[in-house]
Amino acid sequence: MGTEWIPPEVDSGRPSVARVYDYLLGGDHNFASDRDLATGLLRVEPQARELAQANRAFLRRAVRTIAGTGVDQFVDIGSGIPTQGNVHEIARSVNPDARVVYVDNDDVAVAHSRTILAGDEQAAVLHADMRSPQDILADPALKGLLDLSRPTAFLLVAALHLVKHEEGPEEIVGALREAAAPGSHLVISHLTHETEPGKTAAIGKLYDRASSPAVSRSHAEILRFFDGWDLLDPGLVYVPLWRPGDGEAVSDPERFLVLGGVGRR
Numbered sequence: 001m002g003t004e005w006i007p008p009e010v011d012s013g014r015p016s017v018a019r020v021y022d023y024l025l026g027g028d029h030n031f032a033s034d035r036d037l038a039t040g041l042l043r044v045e046p047q048a049r050e051l052a053q054a055n056r057a058f059l060r061r062a063v064r065t066i067a068g069t070g071v072d073q074f075v076d077i078g079s080g081i082p083t084q085g086n087v088h089e090i091a092r093s094v095n096p097d098a099r100v101v102y103v104d105n106d107d108v109a110v111a112h113s114r115t116i117l118a119g120d121e122q123a124a125v126l127h128a129d130m131r132s133p134q135d136i137l138a139d140p141a142l143k144g145l146l147d148l149s150r151p152t153a154f155l156l157v158a159a160l161h162l163v164k165h166e167e168g169p170e171e172i173v174g175a176l177r178e179a180a181a182p183g184s185h186l187v188i189s190h191l192t193h194e195t196e197p198g199k200t201a202a203i204g205k206l207y208d209r210a211s212s213p214a215v216s217r218s219h220a221e222i223l224r225f226f227d228g229w230d231l232l233d234p235g236l237v238y239v240p241l242w243r244p245g246d247g248e249a250v251s252d253p254e255r256f257l258v259l260g261g262v263g264r265r
Contacts (some may be wrong), residue, residue: 017162018106023083024052029081029108037210042049044202051256055189056083057248058239058260059157060090062187065232065243065262066153067094071185073152074100075142077130078159080100081109082116088123089154098122101142105129106211128158131167133175151156151183158258160225161191162212173225180265186229189239189260191216196257222259229263236261 015037016161023038030038041048057090063074073097076087079102091098102113103126113125124141136142146152154176163169176186193200193216200216207214223236234241238253239260250256 008244011148016106016108017207017210017212017214018080018104019178020111020210021052021158024049025056025083029080029082029112037206040206041203044206045199046255047255051258052233052237052248054256055158055258055260056085056140057189058189058242058258059087060085061114061243061245061261062157062260063087063090063153064094064188067091067098069183069185070095070220071151071153071183072098073146073148074083075103075117075136075146075152076100076154076155076157077103077133077136078162079104079109079113080106080158082113088117088120092122099145100124101126101145103128103130103136104233128209130156130172131163133172137175137179148179149181150183151181152179153185153187154180155187156225157187157189157193158191160188160222161215161217164213168188169225173227177265182265184265186226186263186265187260188222188225188263189258190222190225191257192219192222192259193217194219194259195254200257216257219259223261226261229265232264 012031013033015033019034020038023030074087088100099122104110105224111126117123124145126139155232160169204214236259238256239258240250240253242260
């Protein structure tokens, strides 16, 4: 494999959350530092790959559901490194006219996204940080592609647990809520310590040396992010329980450590 996907400014010595996730999903856009952290993660949580896949499957089901309601605009914040079954592919399988804006602050994620989406006039990639939601919403590339006066789906999948309390995760969702037209949707999945506090604490300690932390929160804390939104059934649940398809039912869903939900304005 060549190195053309590596932007010159990338610090390959510091693990990146996006690249660790890429590794767990079977991707090859990661460095030794990312693989080292992922190996530590697999020691703490031997099912880490299965957890990453379950989170990705939740994303696919949520996007398919929202696109099925007629929503054709998606903003994927903290989108990570593109992998099979990206938001634009899923949304366009339901509505070929769907438009998608990907947002990430990881240089590799952004570079690779732009390579994949080169020439796609219905998609854009922003190099931006979710901690500055107003900058994302005001970005000319987003405003040139989407009309926020129409229903839009905002995705924060495995994203808000990378934001510390003092960095204002409530302000992030609040800005999106204020910008959301009636009929818009909010998708969140988030690490929780409800059933495995020791394990999630160990994961958080591992991520202390990565580009972003891993902050687990309670069901009640995550539910609060949906203030002002009507939760779709079945509510905020462990991700495999959110509208599973045929053959997707799992035993012991709480072992997946991640809660997911979809709200509608």
